[in-house]
Amino acid sequence: MTAALYVDRDSVVHRVPPGGKLVALVAVGTAVFLVGDWRILAGILTAVVVLYRCARVPWQVMLRSLCPALVSMIFVVVAGLLDGWLTAALVALRLATLVLLAGVITLTTHTSAMLESLERALRPLRRAGVNPAKVSLALSLALRFIPVIAQIVLEVREAQRVRGMERNLFAVALPVVIRTLRMADDIADAVDARSFG
Structure with missing residues (x-):
């Protein structure tokens, strides 16, 4: 079952315009890679966790948002340990x-509102050949298909668990990649059938 991404609440964070949230994401995303002190990064992470409290989003939902990136995080942290615990800590905090x-x-933001804001921001790039509608469609599809x-x-992990292969990364990754590529082909056919671009 696919869960909805938006959590309907009346909070200060929900009322911030989508454009402001996207600017904040870019600014903080840039800042965390420029900062090299783990204490400052821990402070930024704490502030982000406080945002969940301000947005009145349940803790379970916050932890669930970390789950999809958990495997990547573990892999990156283990790779960072080769260069020392400090590097691993910095990588984990940033991610x-x-x-x-x-x-x-x-x-805290309706996907449609976020995409409209992004499309407006990209309009000046029409002169450079960028089609804001196509960029918006690509992002909406990406957001829609994350869950x-x-x-x-x-589903693949459950199927491989029955076979006793849930710990085999290749046995899980290959079927996921194949099913994702098939789904991408179906979506491309649907977009072509509607003569979009």
Whole structure:
């Protein structure tokens, strides 16, 4: 079952315009890669966690937003450990901050409002050949299918668990990639059938 991304609440975070949230995401995303002190990064991460409280989003939902990136986070942290615990800590803090901030923005903003805001921001780039409608469509499809792909991963892991292969990364990743590519082909055919561009 695919869960809805938006959590309907009346909060200060929900009332912030989508454009402001996207600017904040870009600004914080840039800042966390420029900062090299783990204490400052821990402070930024704490502020992001407080945003969930301000948005009145349940803690379970916050933790669930971390789950899709957990495998990637573990892999990156293990790779960072090769260069020392400090590097691993910095990588983990950066990744957790970005995932949770993107999560709180997604949970407190209607996808349609976010895409309209992005489309307006991209209009000046028409002169450079960028089609804002196509960029908006691509992003809306990406957002729509994040939970769908998460569901595919869950189904494949359950199927491989029955076979005793749930710990085999290749046995889980290959079927997920194949099913995702098939789904992408179906979506491309549907878009072509509607003569979009």
